[in-house]
Amino acid sequence: MFVPSNRLEIIGVDGLPEIKEGDDLTRLFLDAVEEGKLELEDGDAIVFTSKIIAKSEGRVVDLSGVRVSGEAERIAKETEKDPRIVQLVLNEAKVIVRMMKNHVIVETKHGFVCANAGVDESNIEEGKAVLLPKDPQESARLLKDEIEERSGKAISVLISDSFGRAFRDGVTGICIGVSGIPALVDRRGEEDRFGKIAQITKEAIADEICAAANLVMGEFKEGVPIAIARGLKLERCERDIQELLFNKEDDLFR
Amino acid sequence: MFVPSNRLEIIGVDGLPEIKEGDDLTRLFLDAVEEGKLELEDGDAIVFTSKIIAKSEGRVVDLSGVRVSGEAERIAKETEKDPRIVQLVLNEAKVIVRMMKNHVIVETKHGFVCANAGVDESNIEEGKAVLLPKDPQESARLLKDEIEERSGKAISVLISDSFGRAFRDGVTGICIGVSGIPALVDRRGEEDRFGKIAQITKEAIADEICAAANLVMGEFKEGVPIAIARGLKLERCERDIQELLFNKEDDLFR
Secondary structure (H helix, E strand, O other): OOOOOOEEEEEEEOOOOOOOOOOOHHHHHHHHHHHOOOOOOOOOEEEEEHHHHHHHOOOEEEHHHOOOOHHHHHHHHHHOOOHHHHHHHHHHEEEEEEEEOOEEEEEEOOOOEEEHHHOEOOOOOOOEEEOOOOOHHHHHHHHHHHHHHHHOOOOEEEEEEEEEOOOEOOEEEEEEEEEEOOOOEEOOOOEOOOOOEOOOOEEOHHHHHHHHHHHHHOOOOOOOOEEEEEOOOOOOEOOOHHHHEOOHHHOOOO | OOOOOOEEEEEEEOOOOOOOOOOOHHHHHHHHHHHOOOOOOOOOEEEEEHHHHHHHOOOEEEHHHOOOOHHHHHHHHHHOOOHHHHHHHHHHEEEEEEEEOOEEEEEEOOOOEEEHHHOEOOOOOOOEEEOOOOOHHHHHHHHHHHHHHHHOOOOEEEEEEEEOOOOEOOEEEEEEEEEEOOOOEEOOOOEOOOOOEOOOOEEOHHHHHHHHHHHHHOOOOOOOOEEEEEOOOOOOEOOOHHHHEOOHHHOOOO
């Protein structure tokens, strides 16, 4: 059962170098923790931005090498976007959900509905773009196992990105991969303060943790790529980010 | 400018009595802070669940007194919902956005797109339902002014609710009223780590704070109705929750 803690700490972990393909993120993270005189604790939830995961996996594309298809050209014209970026978006997409000027919303091959399939030109050299990690669920699992093995602590790992939302302006931190805790806490069947049984409340706890982490991460120059959420009381388990994604037939908005 | 803090604390404030119409929430909150041996600090962002605001404002409806219109009857049959609840939803709604079995998604008169117009039967006596606060932006402003006056601290107030989202299962904490800090931090024009100018990132900071607060609040028996977020470095300002809501013409999903 989910027992909310009365106090939660979100700690930014800074001091990592610029990440390159092949870098050992576990080692770099544990070094930064040590240098920052932080100490990992059992129960810590460690949130990594998708960008450093993607960079360590070599998911960086040089735009000058992108071959643009006719379809990408047409969409680029319609949306007034860079055709090479549109091509990368199409490569990463299962299906286009919405299009308008400056916006292509797709469902990615992982099943995430987001702008530009997460393809991002910020915080990378001019002329390059960063894709989402190939399999962020698997990346979370590997990182969790490695950090646990090397640190001896029982932790969880979440991979975060910033997505826009329908009906509300602005992006918020959301989760694209989680290992060691649930993504969704199902409270149906629990009693409320008046003994009534909850009917429908499922809480997207992994998204809330990534939103909280965003508050210490920032997105620009001052960017902090990792945050530790300490004080959560969550069941240890091995589930999957898929539990946050709707089956198409349950999705009111498709 | 937004400067992320390196460490953020989210502190649950418990020990409040069941809230009734006319209760002085400022007094009850400050008493609970004192009893909990917490001390308010300048810069604290105080998150109140919409439910206690609504209860203190008398936004509780006895379902036995609801007169059900023909339209509510029809929608109730189509969605298999309680016709009295549907009537309350229609009363609170500007327009219906989507309907299916068990679900009526509307835009409320405030402009929020959410299920059931926020009308909620949990954590209230059997046979009653709680509406959203009448004007949560104004409620946030009043609470902020009162808490500042009585405590002598420069704080901000956010009112939170739990909304579902398009494309992702589960609810997360979101903001429906904010006073003292921005709802949206616009980072367009800031430079990234490579000196490139950010093009589109606006961060829905008020929603992220309410999501973080949800992690210590819980929804059921153990419910904690208020949380303090400490360590945010945000510009003090008086803006409005409206900045999180799209103009209809900018909304890709309508």
